[in-house]
Amino acid sequence: MRALEQSLQFGTHECRQWRATFFDALPGLAEDLAGGFVQVAKRHGNAAGNRWLARNAKGLIDPDRVYRRFAPIAGDLTRGFKALRNRETTTLEGIKAGCAWLESVQKRLTVGALNATHDDDALVRYAEAHARAVDDERNAIIGSIAEHNRRLRLGLLPPSPDKPRLEGDRLSDQARYLANVIAERRNPLTPPPFGIPLMAVFAWHRAPVMSLAVADELALAKARKRARLHGVEPPSLKTPSTVQLARLSCSLWWRRKLRRVAGRRLEQVQREAHRVHAQAGIYCSNMTIERRRQQKVRNRTLLETLEAINQEGQTYTLAELAELGLANPDHRRAELMLRIADTEAESRRIGHVGMFYTLTTPSRFHPVIANKRWDAKRKRNRYHCRRNPKYDGSTPREAQQHLQQTWAKARAKLAREGLAIYGIRVVEPHHDGTPHWHLLIWMKSEDEENVTEILRCHVEQDSPEELFDRRGNKTTARFDAKRIDFTKGTATGYVAKYISKNINGEQFDRAGVEDDHLDRYEHDLNEVAPRIEAWAAVWGIRQFQFVGLPSVTVWREVRRLTEKQADQLRQWEEATRPEPRAAARLHEIRQAANAGEWDKFLRLMGGPNLPRKDRPIRPWTVQRMDTGRAEFSHATGEERQGLEALGRYGEPVATTWGLVVSDGLGHESEYLTRLYRWEVRSKHHRSGAGSSGPDEVGAPWTCVTNCTERPRRDGQTTAPRVDTTPTKPSDEELARQIERYHQWRASEEVRAEMESVELETQLARAAARRLFEPPPIPEPEEFFPPELC
Numbered sequence: 001m002r003a004l005e006q007s008l009q010f011g012t013h014e015c016r017q018w019r020a021t022f023f024d025a026l027p028g029l030a031e032d033l034a035g036g037f038v039q040v041a042k043r044h045g046n047a048a049g050n051r052w053l054a055r056n057a058k059g060l061i062d063p064d065r066v067y068r069r070f071a072p073i074a075g076d077l078t079r080g081f082k083a084l085r086n087r088e089t090t091t092l093e094g095i096k097a098g099c100a101w102l103e104s105v106q107k108r109l110t111v112g113a114l115n116a117t118h119d120d121d122a123l124v125r126y127a128e129a130h131a132r133a134v135d136d137e138r139n140a141i142i143g144s145i146a147e148h149n150r151r152l153r154l155g156l157l158p159p160s161p162d163k164p165r166l167e168g169d170r171l172s173d174q175a176r177y178l179a180n181v182i183a184e185r186r187n188p189l190t191p192p193p194f195g196i197p198l199m200a201v202f203a204w205h206r207a208p209v210m211s212l213a214v215a216d217e218l219a220l221a222k223a224r225k226r227a228r229l230h231g232v233e234p235p236s237l238k239t240p241s242t243v244q245l246a247r248l249s250c251s252l253w254w255r256r257k258l259r260r261v262a263g264r265r266l267e268q269v270q271r272e273a274h275r276v277h278a279q280a281g282i283y284c285s286n287m288t289i290e291r292r293r294q295q296k297v298r299n300r301t302l303l304e305t306l307e308a309i310n311q312e313g314q315t316y317t318l319a320e321l322a323e324l325g326l327a328n329p330d331h332r333r334a335e336l337m338l339r340i341a342d343t344e345a346e347s348r349r350i351g352h353v354g355m356f357y358t359l360t361t362p363s364r365f366h367p368v369i370a371n372k373r374w375d376a377k378r379k380r381n382r383y384h385c386r387r388n389p390k391y392d393g394s395t396p397r398e399a400q401q402h403l404q405q406t407w408a409k410a411r412a413k414l415a416r417e418g419l420a421i422y423g424i425r426v427v428e429p430h431h432d433g434t435p436h437w438h439l440l441i442w443m444k445s446e447d448e449e450n451v452t453e454i455l456r457c458h459v460e461q462d463s464p465e466e467l468f469d470r471r472g473n474k475t476t477a478r479f480d481a482k483r484i485d486f487t488k489g490t491a492t493g494y495v496a497k498y499i500s501k502n503i504n505g506e507q508f509d510r511a512g513v514e515d516d517h518l519d520r521y522e523h524d525l526n527e528v529a530p531r532i533e534a535w536a537a538v539w540g541i542r543q544f545q546f547v548g549l550p551s552v553t554v555w556r557e558v559r560r561l562t563e564k565q566a567d568q569l570r571q572w573e574e575a576t577r578p579e580p581r582a583a584a585r586l587h588e589i590r591q592a593a594n595a596g597e598w599d600k601f602l603r604l605m606g607g608p609n610l611p612r613k614d615r616p617i618r619p620w621t622v623q624r625m626d627t628g629r630a631e632f633s634h635a636t637g638e639e640r641q642g643l644e645a646l647g648r649y650g651e652p653v654a655t656t657w658g659l660v661v662s663d664g665l666g667h668e669s670e671y672l673t674r675l676y677r678w679e680v681r682s683k684h685h686r687s688g689a690g691s692s693g694p695d696e697v698g699a700p701w702t703c704v705t706n707c708t709e710r711p712r713r714d715g716q717t718t719a720p721r722v723d724t725t726p727t728k729p730s731d732e733e734l735a736r737q738i739e740r741y742h743q744w745r746a747s748e749e750v751r752a753e754m755e756s757v758e759l760e761t762q763l764a765r766a767a768a769r770r771l772f773e774p775p776p777i778p779e780p781e782e783f784f785p786p787e788l789c
Helices: 003-007 013-025 027-044 046-056 063-069 071-087 091-108 120-153 171-184 212-229 241-248 251-272 286-305 318-324 329-349 396-417 445-459 491-501 525-539 552-558 563-576 580-594 598-604 731-745 748-772
Strands: 306-309 315-317 353-359 368-375 380-387 422-429 435-443 479-483 544-547 617-623 654-662 668-672 679-682
Touching: 003 013, 003 027, 013 027, 013 046, 027 046, 027 063, 027 091, 063 071, 063 091, 071 091, 071 251, 091 251, 120 212, 120 241, 120 251, 120 731, 212 241, 212 731, 241 251, 251 286, 251 525, 286 306, 286 318, 286 525, 306 318, 315 318, 329 353, 329 422, 329 435, 329 491, 329 598, 353 396, 353 445, 353 491, 396 422, 396 435, 396 445, 396 525, 422 491, 422 525, 435 445, 435 491, 445 479, 491 525, 552 580, 552 617, 552 654, 563 668, 580 598, 580 617, 580 654, 580 668, 731 748
Parallel strands: none
Antiparallel strands: 306 315, 306 679, 353 435, 353 479, 368 380, 422 435, 422 544, 617 654, 654 668
């Protein structure tokens, strides 16, 4: 007999109805709660069972309701709830732990009013709705400011009084000073003495008209609060208010931020549900890899629909150009391997030694523990995964920040000790998605011991009790150091597998090495590489970073000047006449770069560990100019000032045009490497007049502008030119205007008007609801038997 049926044997009819309210509210837990009630009621009676039920049902939620709400991951949530329930000592404690976890999942997966498990179309519509809401709030504030200015011009509002500065430290002194000021002022009702003009008696004040900057500031404050409520980091306060508001009112900005927040929260829930480990979705969940695949399909489709054309008429799609650059994983892997191999060659030339370090986070960052076992039947290792009781809910991004802080402290210590290092850092995930670092570092042979000890000290400083096994022996689980033995292999061979694994897993299968195509968890590299790439993308983790080496931007910019551009380079030097020593340096470095000799490039750039300001070449970054931009914007109604090119959100745009070469004596020469000017447009571009679009995107309907001045025959205009550019007030004036706006909105008159508007809106909604709601079902008439009539 089920526990629910047994519970009906206890108590009166009213007791059973009272218990049914708990069981109906928690149908997914009704059987377990009924079982607990029956056990208590059998031992201590019905009243004790009722008290037990009321006390322990408090704070619980129905798991089935959470499963229905997040249907795409209902199976994963069910497994996670059951695992938490079975891990506790009693069923009731397990249910409470599972309900607390499901409640936190429900809060995290609800981004504002958006369900994080919904498809991307719902997210796009939600982002558009919030961008429109920010615009609507600003427009409403502009309308309110316009009403304020209209009443002020009509004399319906009193001018803002100039409050005198109260002198005195004590309150009594300030009150006495204010009384004297009032007493000395003339009473406006007293007629002026004979012979004094009436106009000279009154004090005239300029009407303090509010500007649009007030609307921008107030709308920005509301928009930033809206972003924080969704878990989205608002734009930096260092940027201008107009740029911040432009971002917060852009649907594309909201789309990017919401995708990032939803993806990370969803992946973290999958990790907590025990769905990311060696026996399930290794490195990342299956849902994350599918979302990443869909994102790549969207990006590829977009690149196929756009084309770029240069001044010579060459036209390519953006997808074709992406395949030629570092977006191609084969090109990215080849460049990384070249830089590592040639850096090793240069280090051996100057007599430096190489060390390979592995840095791992403490146990509290790992949600799953994997124990390796040998499967004699399959002749391979198998992993048994179980939950880590020390896990504190940290995300991979928080684990990466922990490693970055540890590395920053270690580098600061190395700098104070005068120990110079250079090399590469590779970040890859454990099977449960927790990152760890591999460092391939070169240094002087006499510095090896000190560098290793400094790194070991900083890495093992956190949770030192975890460094020893059951027998008391110290392990290398947190920090491992290996010296590169050139008799056994090169440093490139140490790190080559990690490079290939973290890009696409291809072109790495060394002859004679058994199972070289598998990772440490016995998975094929070609299969796990997309999962590692999706893991790095969803958590925003940089996988590769070089330390102490020249800028790779200089390397890539120099390689733009191939033999095909020799004539353009010669013409540029004839026109600009650079310093001879600088020109000689550039040609020498250009020859090494085009030959693919990174070791020679490193040597000519000053060697490792040289500050970038002292290197002979640095990127040439300039502010972009837009000479073809109209002086007057028909979209915003303002005149444009300056020739600086502005981005989508109105911020200045800086771009790299070439290189700045120093001759070593304080003289610098610029070289242009971006020889082509590209224009990106739709592949199905159609040019025609009369099109609509934001700002200058749409073509004008007519060839003239009716709002401009019409010149007279004598060359003079019919009216003086009016500056339509909105002027931004000073910070003090803006603060006074905002304070005056809040005071006006808090006045009794405006509050009464707003209440009447709100009442009219409610009445209109109620009328529309009554108009469109279905008619009520008629109630059956009361039946009377014939013998009673």
